[in-house]
Amino acid sequence: MNDQFIICNKCLKQISQVNAMMHQLYCERNTQQCETCGQQFDVTEEEEHIQNVHLPNTCKYCHTYIKDFNNHTCAQQPHNCEYCQKQFLFSQLQDHKNKCGQQQYKCKYCEQMIFNKVRIEHTKKCQIAILGHLEFICKYCGESLISNQLLSEHESICQFKPFECPYCYLYFDELDKEDHLYYCGSRTAECAYCKSKLILSQKVEHQLECVRRGLMAKFNLKKKESVNKVELIKQCDEFEEDYEAYMQQVEDQDYENYQDQ
Numbered sequence: 635m636n637d638q639f640i641i642c643n644k645c646l647k648q649i650s651q652v653n654a655m656m657h658q659l660y661c662e663r664n665t666q667q668c669e670t671c672g673q674q675f676d677v678t679e680e681e682e683h684i685q686n687v688h689l690p691n692t693c694k695y696c697h698t699y700i701k702d703f704n705n706h707t708c709a710q711q712p713h714n715c716e717y718c719q720k721q722f723l724f725s726q727l728q729d730h731k732n733k734c735g736q737q738q739y740k741c742k743y744c745e746q747m748i749f750n751k752v753r754i755e756h757t758k759k760c761q762i763a764i765l766g767h768l769e770f771i772c773k774y775c776g777e778s779l780i781s782n783q784l785l786s787e788h789e790s791i792c793q794f795k796p797f798e799c800p801y802c803y804l805y806f807d808e809l810d811k812e813d814h815l816y817y818c819g820s821r822t823a824e825c826a827y828c829k830s831k832l833i834l835s836q837k838v839e840h841q842l843e844c845v846r847r848g849l850m851a852k853f854n855l856k857k858k859e860s861v862n863k864v865e866l867i868k869q870c871d872e873f874e875e876d877y878e879a880y881m882q883q884v885e886d887q888d889y890e891n892y893q894d895q
Contacts, residue, residue: 645674670699670845684845695803697826697841712804717750719773719796721805801834 638651644661665674668683671691675683691703695710712721717734735751743760761768769778770785774794779785789795796805801818819835827844 645676671701680846680850684842688845689842697837717753801837 639648640651640654641647642649642654642657642661644658645665649657661674664678665676667674668687671687673683673687675687688699691701692699693703693706693708693710695708695712700706709724711724713724713727714721715727715731715734717731720730722730735749737750738747739750739753740746741748741753741756741760743757743764748756758768770780770782771778772785772789772792772794774789774792774796777788777792779788793808795808797808797811798805799814799818801815801821806814819833821834822831823834823837824830825832825837825841825844827841827848832840
């Protein structure tokens, strides 16, 4: 006889109808609704839930969980100025472009003064008129290449190519990378969950810890009526010890990685 399947109304998983009662009893005791995303998750798989659901849908600029992440446009995301390639917040970009586009530069081919906003088009026309061909110039260091392919290869490894800071998500020259990371990672920031001040380089691990602690605390409160209090305290202590050991391993690994750089 073919086994029939139904959808569990608690975890929304497909289950065998033969084992439906046992599964639903388990779900009633061991699943809860996440207050951040609204999904049901097994309390024994809390870390997996955070890693698989929360973190991939958390904006790296505003550090907020976004349910419809693909359609999220963050006001904190930096944008490139099309004239100078520097980065600004969207609210600041238009004012900068208005000023940047009106700056004047001397064309190295015809020696005329030109506005920044028309420099690219003007330079191409001058190259064809004076040199007879286009030059392919690195936008990071200004080096001239003989083909677009060589330009792409050069720009991918150019020492002046800006790097994205993992803490502030702005771009800086590669030559300034070490100094900037030391400075930026040492700044203080506010945890989005507990509002405490912390070192920016520790923010991701700290907020993950806050989420875990918050979910476990809420779960334990719901279980107080059905679980022996002494056993509950013991379980909490064991959880805290295991998780602190895990976080220490993460910090040690981060330090080793930093020393290797």
